[in-house]
Amino acid sequence: GESVGLHLPTLSVQEGDNSIINCAYSNSASDYFIWYKQESGKGPQFIIDIRSNMDKRQGQRVTVLLNKTVKHLSLQIAATQPGDSAVYFCAENQPGNTPLVFGKGTRLSVIA
Amino acid sequence: DTGVSQNPRHKITKRGQNVTFRCDPISEHNRLYWYRQTLGQGPEFLTYFQNEAQLEKSRLLSDRFSAERPKGSFSTLEIQRTEQGDSAMYLCASSLDSSGANVLTFGAGSRLTVL
Numbered sequence: 001g002e003s004v005g006l007h008l009p010t011l012s013v014q015e016g017d018n019s020i021i022n023c024a025y026s027n028s029a030s031d032y033f034i035w036y037k038q039e040s041g042k043g044p045q046f047i048i049d050i051r052s053n054m055d056k057r058q059g060q061r062v063t064v065l066l067n068k069t070v071k072h073l074s075l076q077i078a079a080t081q082p083g084d085s086a087v088y089f090c091a092e093n094q095p096g097n098t099p100l101v102f103g104k105g106t107r108l109s110v111i112a
Numbered sequence: 113d114t115g116v117s118q119n120p121r122h123k124i125t126k127r128g129q130n131v132t133f134r135c136d137p138i139s140e141h142n143r144l145y146w147y148r149q150t151l152g153q154g155p156e157f158l159t160y161f162q163n164e165a166q167l168e169k170s171r172l173l174s175d176r177f178s179a180e181r182p183k184g185s186f187s188t189l190e191i192q193r194t195e196q197g198d199s200a201m202y203l204c205a206s207s208l209d210s211s212g213a214n215v216l217t218f219g220a221g222s223r224l225t226v227l
Contacts, residue, residue: 008152032213032214034215034216036218041220042220042221043116043203043205043218043219043220043221044155044203044216044218045218046215046216046217049213049215051213089154089155091154091216093214097167097168098168099145099157099160099168100157100214100216101157102147102154102155102156103154104152104153104154105152105153105154
C-alpha cells in the first residue's frame with residue numbers, strides 16, 4: 001500500500017514465508033524501474049530492476065512484476081529472512097534525462 | 113573502490129549556521145546526485161551533475177542551498193543559514209550515464225539536525 005503523511009505502511013511476515021511489497025508508480029511513460037532496500041542508518045541499496053518492455057524479472061530470491069496497465073509494481077521475496085527487514089522503495093525512471101523518482105516506501109518486518 | 117562515501121555522517125548545528133557536506137562518488141561514475149530524505153519518506157531529488165556540469169536543480173533547492181562538483185569528482189552541498197526544516201538525511205548517489213538503465217549507487221548519507 002501507499003503511505004499517507006508520515007506513516008510508513010508496514011508488512012509483517014513470518015520468517016520463511018514469502019513477502020509481497022506493492023508500489024503504484026506515477027508516470028505511465030516511465031521506462032525503467034528499480035527496487036531499493038534501505039536498512040536503518042544506511043543509504044538505499046539496489047535490489048533488482050526491470051525495463052518497461054518486460055512484465056517479470058527474477059533474481060536471487062526476489063522477483064519483480066510490472067503491470068503497466070494499472071501502473072503497478074511489486075516485489076516478491078521468497079523465504080523471507082530476518083536480514084530482509086528494512087524499508088523498501090520503488091523508483092521510476094521518467095522520460096527524458098530526469099533523475100529517479102522514489103515512492104514513499106514500505107517497511108518489511110520479519111518475525112523470527 | 114569503496115563505493116560512495118559521504119561525510120560527515122552526522123552534523124548537529126544551531127539554526128542560522130552554515131553546514132557543508134562532502135560526497136566522493138564511485139571513481140568511474142560521471143553522474144552525481146544529491147537527494148534529501150526525511151523520516152518515513154522516500155528520497156527526494158535535489159540536484160545532479162554530469163561531470164562538473166550541474167544539469168538540473170529541484171524546486172526544493174532554495175537559494176540557501178548550493179552544490180558544486182569543481183573537478184567532476186567529489187561534490188559538496190552547502191546549506192547557508194540553516195533552518196529547523198532543513199533537518200533531514202542528505203543522500204549522495206552516483207551512476208554511469210547509461211541510457212534507460214540509470215542505476216544509482218547511494219552513500220550512507222549525512223544526517224543533519226538543526227536545533
